[in-house]
Amino acid sequence: MNDRTIVHLQGINIEQAGQRVLSEVNLNITKGEFVYLIGKTGSGKSSLLKTLYGALPPAGGQGQVAGFELQALNRRTIPGLRRRLGVVFQDFNLLSDRTVEGNLRFVLEATDWKKEQEMQERMAEVLSEVGLSGSAGKRPHQLSGGEQQRVVIARALLNRPEIIIADEPTGNLDPETSDDILLLLRRLADEQDTAVLFATHDYRILEHFPARIVRCINGRLIDDEGVSL
Numbered sequence: 001m002n003d004r005t006i007v008h009l010q011g012i013n014i015e016q017a018g019q020r021v022l023s024e025v026n027l028n029i030t031k032g033e034f035v036y037l038i039g040k041t042g043s044g045k046s047s048l049l050k051t052l053y054g055a056l057p058p059a060g061g062q063g064q065v066a067g068f069e070l071q072a073l074n075r076r077t078i079p080g081l082r083r084r085l086g087v088v089f090q091d092f093n094l095l096s097d098r099t100v101e102g103n104l105r106f107v108l109e110a111t112d113w114k115k116e117q118e119m120q121e122r123m124a125e126v127l128s129e130v131g132l133s134g135s136a137g138k139r140p141h142q143l144s145g146g147e148q149q150r151v152v153i154a155r156a157l158l159n160r161p162e163i164i165i166a167d168e169p170t171g172n173l174d175p176e177t178s179d180d181i182l183l184l185l186r187r188l189a190d191e192q193d194t195a196v197l198f199a200t201h202d203y204r205i206l207e208h209f210p211a212r213i214v215r216c217i218n219g220r221l222i223d224d225e226g227v228s229l
């Protein structure tokens, strides 16, 4: 572990409804690193991601994410952790009755931004980063699936997260649009030093855009070489 470590798990056990899903998980991710998380359906990818964003307390072991101790998280500290993370799901989860700007504003207000000019500037910045500067006034249904996922990524970037946790973010997108979203996240990792943990079933993406891979298999997390982490 060093001062660029953003995820540090040691011997973490993960359970769902009292059943062990993953045992003795060790994982280190550093700032700016791009990591794929793969594994068959039901192998524990989403459970691991939930543990990282504080939605599933570990059933044993030790872990830190963005400086927060996972075992010590509680209702008071979880909002602080969530502010250091950007979470992107397969379903876009945008508020359909609000514009793109309204969706971004909703998050800024929920995370205590107060000054109108600063909010305007930050919304313009994140929309520019995802290539949607002209779309602030549109509603989600006026955007394509790829554009909606870009809005979700813009929303995830608002508070300058140290890591983006993406759970099958391209699962509902066609191959070309999936590539665009993947390349956007990889550019953010390179240019903004944001780590990205990208859960996917899409072996085409892994082949076309190689990066570090961690795999859930037989209740364990293993690295690219098949060594138990």
Ligand SMILES: Nc1ncnc2c1ncn2[C@@H]1O[C@H](COP(=O)(O)OP(=O)(O)OP(=O)(O)O)[C@@H](O)[C@H]1O
Residues within 6 Å of the ligand: 016, 017, 021, 039, 040, 041, 042, 043, 044, 045, 046, 047, 048, 216
């Ligand atoms: N809320 C829950 N309550 C009970 N069991 C759950 C819950 N969520 C997941 N599980 C179980 O935990 C195991 C791991 O599920 P998880 O969703 O983490 O897998 P996954 O690798 O993300 O799968 P997929 O690729 O299908 O999303 C599965 O056996 C699943 O049935």
